[in-house]
Amino acid sequence: SQQGEEDPQALSIQEGENATMNCSYKTSINNLQWYRQNSGRGLVHLILIRSNEREKHSGRLRVTLDTSKKSSSLLITASRAADTASYFCATGRFGANSKLTFGKGITLSVRP
Amino acid sequence: KAGVTQTPRYLIKTRGQQVTLSCSPISGHRSVSWYQQTPGQGLQFLFEYFSETQRNKGNFPGRFSGRQFSNSRSEMNVSTLELGDSALYLCASKEGGYEQFFGPGTRLTVL
Numbered sequence: 622s623q624q625g626e627e628d629p630q631a632l633s634i635q636e637g638e639n640a641t642m643n644c645s646y647k648t649s650i651n652n653l654q655w656y657r658q659n660s661g662r663g664l665v666h667l668i669l670i671r672s673n674e675r676e677k678h679s680g681r682l683r684v685t686l687d688t689s690k691k692s693s694s695l696l697i698t699a700s701r702a703a704d705t706a707s708y709f710c711a712t713g714r715f716g717a718n719s720k721l722t723f724g725k726g727i728t729l730s731v732r733p
Numbered sequence: 734k735a736g737v738t739q740t741p742r743y744l745i746k747t748r749g750q751q752v753t754l755s756c757s758p759i760s761g762h763r764s765v766s767w768y769q770q771t772p773g774q775g776l777q778f779l780f781e782y783f784s785e786t787q788r789n790k791g792n793f794p795g796r797f798s799g800r801q802f803s804n805s806r807s808e809m810n811v812s813t814l815e816l817g818d819s820a821l822y823l824c825a826s827k828e829g830g831y832e833q834f835f836g837p838g839t840r841l842t843v844l
Contacts, residue, residue, distance in 0.1 A: 652831050661821060663737070663835040709776065713831055719766050720789045721833065723776035 626724055627710055633730040640697040642727045644710030645690075651715045653686055655695050658707045658726070667708075668695070700731045734760050737826050737836035745842045751812040754839045758805050758826030764788075765807040766833065767799060770821040779822075782807050811841075819843045 627644045634640055646653070652671045656664040668679045670686045670693070677684050683696040697704055707728050711721040738757045746752050758765050766789075767779040778791040782801035799809040805826075811818055819842050825833035 654831065656835075661838075661840075663823060663837045664825075666832045666834065669831055711776075719764055719781040719783075719827065719833070720778050720791070721766075721768075722778065723768075725775045 627708070627727045629727060630725070631728045631730070633732065634700055635732050636700060636702055638700055640700050640704070640729055640731070642695045642697075642708055642710075642729070644693045644695070644724055646693075646710075646712050646722075646724075647691065648712075648714065650688075650712040652713045653684075653693050654711045654713070654721070655682075655684060655693075656709045656711060656723075658709065660706075664709065697729075700729075702731050702733045705729060705731045737824060737834055739822075739824055739836040739839050741839060742837065743840050743842075745844065746814050747844050748814055748816060750814050751810060752814060752841060753808055753810045754822055754824075754841070756807045756809075756824035756826075756836060758807070758824075759828075759834055762826035762828040762834070763805055764827045765801060765805065766825045766827075767807070767809050768823045768825065769793075770823060770838070771817075771819070776823075779809065814843045816843050 654669045655667040658664045668684050670677045681698045686693045707726045709723050709726045711723045740755045764783045766781040770776045781789040785801045796812045801807045821838045823838045825835045827833045
């Protein structure tokens, strides 16, 4: 069963704009990660945030975590056409960190 | 370091057959996890192996099994294939930490 729910399910923006994607989850977590997938290929790890952290940055990526609301958001600034992909949030629980539970994903289209 | 490799990349089988998929983790990684991705159910965890032992298991029937060898390479087997087993099967490896490194996947089609 899916732990996370991302919204929106699909997002279309112009190159240079910012993209914000949200994820909600149901149970207590140890960490939350965001992955990117291009055209049904393997997933690429983007960023991880631990349950005791509230915000992290990595290049053009900013992730926030609100454990009281069981939600996270991923912001991609100054988007590029190459950012077009599906984005997934995944949660890891205490004692089972390798067992990631994924949301259904968000399809991001960045128009040149 | 070379990334995670999976073989074969594409596979077509018929109902009732069995299939074995292979995964070679990044050198030095002892944990290998398997995931199934379908349009309907999304990404679902199958199992994880660490040092040749199954450490975690998802909610899949016993037709899905796996193993890990002493060199950390892993195989998963699906017996008595059903149409619903058509999916992209992804393996991921890691060593310490939480980040997982995924392979390109094996796309299995069951006819």
